[in-house]
Amino acid sequence: MFQDNPLLQQLKAQIKETLPTVEGQVKATERGFGFLETDKGDSHFIPPAYMKKVVHGDRVSAVLRTEKEKTVAEPDELLEVGLNRFIARVKFVKERLNVVPDHPLMREPMRAKCKGLKGSELSNGDYVVAQLVKHPLRPDEPHFQVEITELVAAHNDPHVPWWVVLAKHDLAKAEPADPQGWQTPEDNQRQDLTQLPFVTIDAESTKDMDDALYVESREQGGWWLHVAIADPTAYVEAGDEVDLEARKRGFTQYLPGFNVPMLPRQLADELCSLVEGQQRYAVVARIPVATDGSAGEADFSLATIASHAKLAYDKVSDRLEGLADAWQPQDPVIADQIDLLHQLALARIAWREQHALVFPDRPDYRFEVDEQGNVVTIHVEPRRIANRIVEETMILANSAAAVLLAERVGGGVFNVHAGLDSERVDAARQMLADNGLEFDGDRLQTLAGYCELRRALDAQPDGYLDARLRRMQAFSEMAATPGAHFGMGLQGYATWTSPIRKYGDMVNHRLLKAVIEGRQAESLPDAALIEHLTAMRKLHRLCERDVGDWLFARYLASKAGTDEVFVGEIIDINRGGVRLRLQENGAVVFLPAPLLTDDKSRLTLAGDQGLAQFDGEQVFRLSQILEVVIHEVRVANRNIVVAPRHKLA
Template identity: 30%
Template sequence: MTEQTTTPVIDPFADREAEKYDNPIPSREFILEHLAELQQPMRLGPLAQSLGIDEEDEERFEALSRRLKAMLRDGQLIKNRRGAFGLIQKMDLIKGIVTGHPDGFGFVASEQVERDLLLSAHEMHKVLHGDEVIVSIVGEDRRGRQEAAIVEVTRRANEELVGRIHIEQNLAWVHPNNNRITQDVFIPADGLLNAQEGQIVRVAIVMHPSQRHGPVGKVVEVLGDYMAPGMEIDTAIQTFNIPNKWSEELLAELAAIPSVLTEQDYADRKDLRSLPLVTIDGEDSKDFDDAVFAKRRKNGWRLVVAIADVSHYVKPGSELDKEAYERGNSVYFPQRVIPMLPEKLSNDLCSLNPNVDRVCMVCDMSITEDGQLERSQFYQAVMNSKARLTYNQVHQMVTDSSSAFRAEFAEVVDAVDQLYELYHILHAARAERGALEFDTVETRIVFDGERKIDKIIPVVRNDAHRLIEECMLMANVAAARYLKWHKLPIVYRVHEPPKEEKLTKLRGFLKDFGLSLEGGDEPSAQDFDQVLQAAQGMPSEHLIKTIMLRSMNQAVYQPDNKGHFGLNFEHYAHFTSPIRRYPDLLIHRAIRQAWLKQGAQGFAYNEEDMTRMGRHCSDTERRADEATRDAVTFLKCEFLSHRLGEEYDAVISSVTNFGMFVELDPLYIEGLVHVTELGEDYFHFDAVRHCLKGERTGKVYRIGDRVKVQVAQVVLDTRKIDLRLINKPADEVLVVENDSDDFDNPVSEQEGEGEAKKKRRSRSRSRPNNRKRRTRSKAKND
């Protein structure tokens, strides 16, 4: 047997490790590279020798052992049955995050594979939604999806859960509020903390699930009674782990900030206090982070967008910065906001309130006569807003020459008129550019005195909303272009084109309506817009727009600039809302760095940081969406629970193999009409044409069709609404020429897995009101 000798190994990251440790060992990166070169798993001893560490050097040997254990914990390595450390990818293993499904099965999302891997209900017994796992692929299900088995759980995502407690005799358990967690948490008798049957509680997990047992926990807080006003928001905050408390250290830091501008705040700033800048926001807005001004020039326009200078107060590494990053964004619940920044900043110092001096970051743009961004400059300034205007006030001012608001705001009416004139030019340029616009309805909940839903009303967008939107779009484009030229690492707002698979299916769908999507493998937004224009006035216009919208990807934050497909911009970043979005704050810091003319040198962040922070901010954005949807859905279910048996006109919003979801016309609430409610026939789901067709009668139910339904059942715990079809219109029969069944479920390809289970239960099911994703930008939320 040949004796192994210790040979010196050069670690390219040695300098970094030497800065951290007195007696450094090889870095994680080098250990991974070294194992890849060895092309075999290695036990601790031989691996240490190959890395130049002798077992007699106890301190370094122990440090290496601890590092390898940490790499196991973080999923960078895995240990086989012989105790040898190896690379996950070399062992045909995949690391990913678990996504649970309400029907008990789940998926593993991983950057190593293009499509999510399926976890059976049996495998899901070992984990909870959000856990990080290492899995192996064990086969395919009947739909051709790859199935995985869990090899190891590397990180538990749920140390605490929120749910409703149930107590029967000597047994107690908590049903989690998050419907992606289907396992109840067992509560021992000594862990009840005086909780009563049916209350909402916060539970600490003391034993995570395994193959042999489910999760075990103890009650650490009783949040309140199930139906208490506002409980739906408190529950959503806890369920989705939304930070909502300020630390003592942060409050101390905040108290040290002067409540008014000091002489130092004015230093090195351009004075814009005489410029008639105005804010235009909603009636109930409290934080005003943007002000606008426009003026016609000889050969075009000057557009000034002034944004609250949050970066002046929130410095990198400060307690304010750490908390803002953790939150990622403000979360807007009905009648309640969880802000990204404390009120002293969000509603005061960083809010461009009227008739007070405020520091701001300015994007000063030159716009051509045809609405193109010609050039821009950025500078820090001090401003004084001349008016706090609402969308409705501005709309009346610009559309009604006799409006009383024109006299009330006489000081700024000329500036508003010029803004409106510029808006028409920018809007025409948008249409010429082919930016996508999908007509969707936003709603607002009106509460009664007991904070229960009184009514749900649509929010009408007018030209004032669109005016602000176009101004913000221009500023965001200017910021992205400016920082791209300065070669600074930033997070762009990226909306990628639809993937090839979705394009193929979309083209197959459009073909039935005599429509074609041009552009080959890489169609542009203009190509999509041409289809939307061609569909206008067609009987199936609503269906076509809905399916095209569902083919779109979700916008994300990332340092790799891939443009914004929906808006048809080559460069796009979020600059205009640093009070409520952390990525905008990062952009402001980058712009300030650009002023120093140092490029990336000395900048607080590198590309790796931006990748990490972009992913985090994308996650917090989705977290906020899920939390607000959960709260609103509960409120809507509670509202309908008092209206069992009532009848409503409705429109079909989506179709699946187990039924169709319909939206109740006057309420904007969605529920399920199960396939068994459609009549005495066998109804088959056509995934390509997004319809259900009766085998005997030929009746067809498609997206956009109108029906009449009755509220049959509402289950508050699971946010489910069951509807009964009370009229079955004789729809025109759709002739099916293609029996292809390769089009994914239009709602979610995850929906169909539990269908056999649903049929065995023989009862109707529903889902929360998942509003259609919008690619058209909301004002100031593009």
């Protein structure tokens, strides 16, 4: 009765007009309340009752009022919805269809209706695609309501992690349509290099082999390195159906135990793949490399090649590392190729250590997944010498392509990295000085100065300063114009060595072909393409991480509450706790502050400095190693919570 009283409503409106308002974004918490974070950095408490009108991520205007002697924000007007198309789980409430968004901070069921499928076909826990159609902060919409448009996976589907992550980002989960009837086009202008003993070095299971190597000694010392790259643009014309789909996808999507090709599998795994004993079209770079590892000007050509051996990383590494009973090639020519490639790679590593930058040796973690989607085990794979051989030759080939494209074309798809964020150079210089490393701010913004900095950090006794500085770096980007790559210490870097897997490499192939054939390039990549490829690269990495987090949670769920000890490296410190990466399997886990000590008032977590103090004394910092046990695993939220093996006193 009182709600419908117009005088009361008028009085409420008059009172609201006298109260201050703020705009900001809603941040939910697991405990039901939330905060309104303003653009100025202010934070206002939103009680649980008011949070029922909004969802995490909503941008709203809110009224600030005092309740129980505390200032709170009451969301009043929706400025931008934080939830649009999203993944949710079905939940029947009193036999009525509802969904709960698949988000760790969203737990409230929302009323739902179906579009294009029947509610009777759904069960509790099924994953669906949903669209928000009603929001309680909109006029005449008293509650949330969503529309279910697609079933993603049944609750008992073992492949839920893969299907949900791909659906979340609206990415394809199958290979592109294959037009069939592919024919190798006639090309009499290509050099016949089929007699040269090219070899491929990949994982045992690799099918889409896109690079092959051949090396020969030079009379004056050093080597001629031949890098042959598969040539899908011999089959795929710019602008045709397959090309447009490849452009849309941007990359082959690699997920644990599963991949979604950028090109039809008949092209990627068969016609273009550099299969042993099969003639294949290739773009070839012939690069002179001196005994000190320095490289001269590369010569690019179109050729027909044939791989003479499919080699595996582990077998080649076993042989070169001198392991007992290691695999040995039966063909002495192949053995000679392996040895020459090894010599060349060592020279290049030494050259890059002095004149550029070399990546730190960190292991890769590979999930072994069975057909039912279960994680059998997680393999820790260090970067061994065979991996380094391929890495060094690809870096050399891509930097050579950058030089040619910059000088002869003036554009292409380049990977660029500016080093330190220009707005954080002064903060970086001060942080370094506080820790005994003096650098001039202007020099830090040069390639040579940045390389000096990275070498100084590599010489530190631990990774603390390196971890802090990484937060001050610019992001690696893609660009249509040449630029330096500070992160690699190179003047330029333009990838063309993975055209089966990367659309930008296909673009660079077409530009390289124009130079080889002495003609004008038909078109250069524009800003729209670069923006799209950048977004897709980021999205694909996010998908790989999201599936990995889910599988880590599944894998470690049985360890929760046990005494099994894991070793973790601290990768982040914030006011809520500590984030670590487990060395045994690569999982990223969270150690909440309340689990570190029974008296949180004695604990200070300084995220800006990457330090933790207890009673004013430093107890740990970024890059430090901690022993932890698995405290709790929430598989549905992909959260792994750990506790320290020994609490702070």
